[in-house]
Amino acid sequence: MTLYQATASAPVNIACIKYWGKRDTKLILPTNSSLSVTLDQDHLRSTTTSRADPSFERDRLWLNGKEEDIKAGGRTATCITEMKRLRKQEVEDKQPNEPKISEYSVHIASFNNFPTAAGLASSASGFAALVSSLAQLYHLPVSPSTLSLIARQGSGSACRSLFGGFVAWEMGSASDGSDSYAVEVAPQAHWPDLHALICVVSDDKKGTSSTSGMQRTVETSPLLQHRIKEVVPKRMKDISKAILDKDFDSFARITMADSNQFHAVALDTEPPIFYMNDVSKSIIALIVEYNRVSVANGGGYKAAYTYDAGPNAVIYAPKENIKEIIQLIVKYFPQHEGLFKDVFGLFGGADLNSQGGVVEGFNENVAKKFEVGAVKGLIHTRVGDSPRALGAEETLLGSNGLPKTLA
Numbered sequence: 473m474t475l476y477q478a479t480a481s482a483p484v485n486i487a488c489i490k491y492w493g494k495r496d497t498k499l500i501l502p503t504n505s506s507l508s509v510t511l512d513q514d515h516l517r518s519t520t521t522s523r524a525d526p527s528f529e530r531d532r533l534w535l536n537g538k539e540e541d542i543k544a545g546g547r548t549a550t551c552i553t554e555m556k557r558l559r560k561q562e563v564e565d566k567q568p569n570e571p572k573i574s575e576y577s578v579h580i581a582s583f584n585n586f587p588t589a590a591g592l593a594s595s596a597s598g599f600a601a602l603v604s605s606l607a608q609l610y611h612l613p614v615s616p617s618t619l620s621l622i623a624r625q626g627s628g629s630a631c632r633s634l635f636g637g638f639v640a641w642e643m644g645s646a647s648d649g650s651d652s653y654a655v656e657v658a659p660q661a662h663w664p665d666l667h668a669l670i671c672v673v674s675d676d677k678k679g680t681s682s683t684s685g686m687q688r689t690v691e692t693s694p695l696l697q698h699r700i701k702e703v704v705p706k707r708m709k710d711i712s713k714a715i716l717d718k719d720f721d722s723f724a725r726i727t728m729a730d731s732n733q734f735h736a737v738a739l740d741t742e743p744p745i746f747y748m749n750d751v752s753k754s755i756i757a758l759i760v761e762y763n764r765v766s767v768a769n770g771g772g773y774k775a776a777y778t779y780d781a782g783p784n785a786v787i788y789a790p791k792e793n794i795k796e797i798i799q800l801i802v803k804y805f806p807q808h809e810g811l812f813k814d815v816f817g818l819f820g821g822a823d824l825n826s827q828g829g830v831v832e833g834f835n836e837n838v839a840k841k842f843e844v845g846a847v848k849g850l851i852h853t854r855v856g857d858s859p860r861a862l863g864a865e866e867t868l869l870g871s872n873g874l875p876k877t878l879a
């Protein structure tokens with residue numbers, strides 16, 4: 473009997489121009505366009521196996537080995553239904569000899585190789601991997617932009633994880649959402665030397681989810697109206713040009729300004745929303761000072777911070793600056809020994825805490841030194857590629873159709 477099964481992995485993306493606000497909450501249509509960098513799946517990824525089988529009684533999903541409830545009409549159910557509809561429309565109706573697997577229920581097992589609850593955009597890679605594995609299972613002859621229309625309905629930011637490199641989510645204007653999809657601005661290979669350092673900040677889980685926080689902002693923030701009308705359209709153009717020109721100085725200025733404005737509209741919400749904490753603010757102070765020294769010496773900006781709906785910092789920088797930036801962070805935020813994976817071999821096995829330091833001319837008083845654990849982890853990664861089709865040996869489902877750990 474034929475086994476109808478496929479496995480795919482998908483990357484995390486971190487926005488430089490933030491998506492914050494929906495004009496349609498069911499279809500997940502945004503109030504502004506956004507733009508992100510896709511991070512390398514070698515380091516952070518969601519891996520998902522989907523199987524269709526006539527013996528399955530209903531659609532089921534396991535996330536990290538634990539079954540998740542698929543609520544009727546909910547986001548996961550919508551993505552699965554839409555993928556089945558595409559299979560029927562694009563394959564079965566056009567080629568009557570193809571098996572009618574869109575009529576079978578699916579079992580889906582997914583694994584995130586990073587903490588799901590740590591605010592590291594797991595919903596983005598998660599829904600992109602779900603849609604990618606189903607697209608492979610169903611042999612869909614459609615573009616990543618078409619798949620992004622469906623991933624968008626799982627979580628808005630997920631639509632951008634269907635591409636590698638630098639990705640825009642065009643907000644569109646159609647009421648059915650048909651023109652609200654992701655497009656590639658530049659591929660990974662265009663600027664492979666852009667790296668990212670994620671500072672995982674120790675904190676409780678965020679108090680206000682992105683989904684509910686952004687709707688409160690839409691309902692109450694006057695500043696958001698200015699942002700979506702006047703600010704974002706120009707920034708989308710300017711940052712796309714900066715990326716195409718590999719102009720890091722402009723890229724950094726726009727990225728930091730947009731992170732700042734996103735957190736300003738959160739604060740402008742009634743009641744106000746705070747996502748950054750004292751650790752986040754100190755990391756901003758360090759990057760601002762680091763850039764000031766470079767400019768004072770006749771150079772351009774060397775690093776850019778950005779924060780999503782939580783306290784974790786993502787620092788983008790050209791690869792040649794990352795060692796200095798890690799040294800700077802470690803000086804103020806000593807690390808638990810042995811946790812940092814030096815995947816690019818910058819420190820040759822040396823204890824990271826012995827490596828702390830600042831560049832010449834740096835004003836050390838811009839931040840205080842924190843206790844070990846204030847930044848509880850550093851992840852060094854870089855711009856990455858689009859979702860990957862994986863071989864049968866990577867399957868997460870056992871022969872009985874249950875996740876392997878439960879098989």
Ligand SMILES: Nc1ncnc2c1ncn2[C@@H]1O[C@H](COP(=O)(O)OP(=O)(O)OP(=O)(O)O)[C@@H](O)[C@H]1O
Binds near residue numbers: 584593596780
């Ligand atoms: N691998 C996955 N497959 C399917 N769904 C997933 C996967 N990973 C995460 N999700 C979905 O995303 C939800 C977590 O999304 P949530 O927005 O709360 O966190 P986050 O994505 O880490 O944060 P943020 O989007 O604000 O950066 C999970 O409860 C689950 O429904």
Ligand SMILES: C[C@@](O)(CCOP(=O)(O)OP(=O)(O)O)CC(=O)O
Binds near residue numbers: 489683
């Ligand atoms: C701050 C952000 O990370 C917000 C992400 O919001 P989500 O995509 O998680 O929201 P939903 O569409 O409601 O699932 C900015 C961004 O990624 O652009």
